[in-house]
Amino acid sequence: MSRAAMINAKHCLFVSVLAACAALAACSGDEGHDSNAEQRSSSAGLPKGQIEAGEKQANTKGEATGQSCIDCHGAEGNDPLDATYPKLGGQHTDYLAHALQEYRNGNREHALMSNQAQGLTDQQIADLAAYFGSRPAQIRDLSGAH
Numbered sequence: 001m002s003r004a005a006m007i008n009a010k011h012c013l014f015v016s017v018l019a020a021c022a023a024l025a026a027c028s029g030d031e032g033h034d035s036n037a038e039q040r041s042s043s044a045g046l047p048k049g050q051i052e053a054g055e056k057q058a059n060t061k062g063e064a065t066g067q068s069c070i071d072c073h074g075a076e077g078n079d080p081l082d083a084t085y086p087k088l089g090g091q092h093t094d095y096l097a098h099a100l101q102e103y104r105n106g107n108r109e110h111a112l113m114s115n116q117a118q119g120l121t122d123q124q125i126a127d128l129a130a131y132f133g134s135r136p137a138q139i140r141d142l143s144g145a146h
């Protein structure tokens with residue numbers, strides 16, 4: 001390799017290392033460094049959930065479907081009607097609340113679940129999430145369920 005070519009190659013390497021550093025710096029920006037936990041929550045903005053109110057709500061038959069959460073997800077969210085329905089007991093409260101928000105706003109769709117979330121208020125979502133999140137966990141994957 002000629003001297004000029006070598007300098008060129010070194011220059012190239014230097015430039016790409018610089019570019020990689022810049023990319024890394026950009027990625028490790030402010031995101032994820034928020035000191036406010038509420039802001040980091042994927043269900044941010046919901047009021048504080050009440051476990052007792054959530055238990056009551058979970059057993060209340062919805063007007064739209066005539067079914068309660070417990071009718072499908074079973075006692076404490078842990079005894080689903082069908083093996084492919086998710087268990088809810090002990091799931092992260094924030095995950096549950098986020099899932100319900102997504103069904104409610106249509107970002108997540110499911111023939112059975114979407115209309116269950118449609119009429120829920122923010123408070124009801126927070127309460128349901130607090131209730132199911134506080135139950136014993138039997139979370140498992142769906143291997144063999146189908």
Ligand code: HEC
Nearest residue numbers: 067068069071072085086096099100109110112113116128
């Ligand atoms: C008619 C049966 C039925 C009823 C009633 C029902 N669910 Fe569901 N639920 C399902 C099914 C089926 C799924 C899985 C849907 C999917 O794959 O998106 C599900 C999914 C969920 C999920 C997402 C779980 C996950 O792991 O991502 C949450 C949270 C949930 N339901 C909460 C509730 C709550 C709270 C109620 C009462 C307001 C309720 N469900 C009523 C059948 C039902």
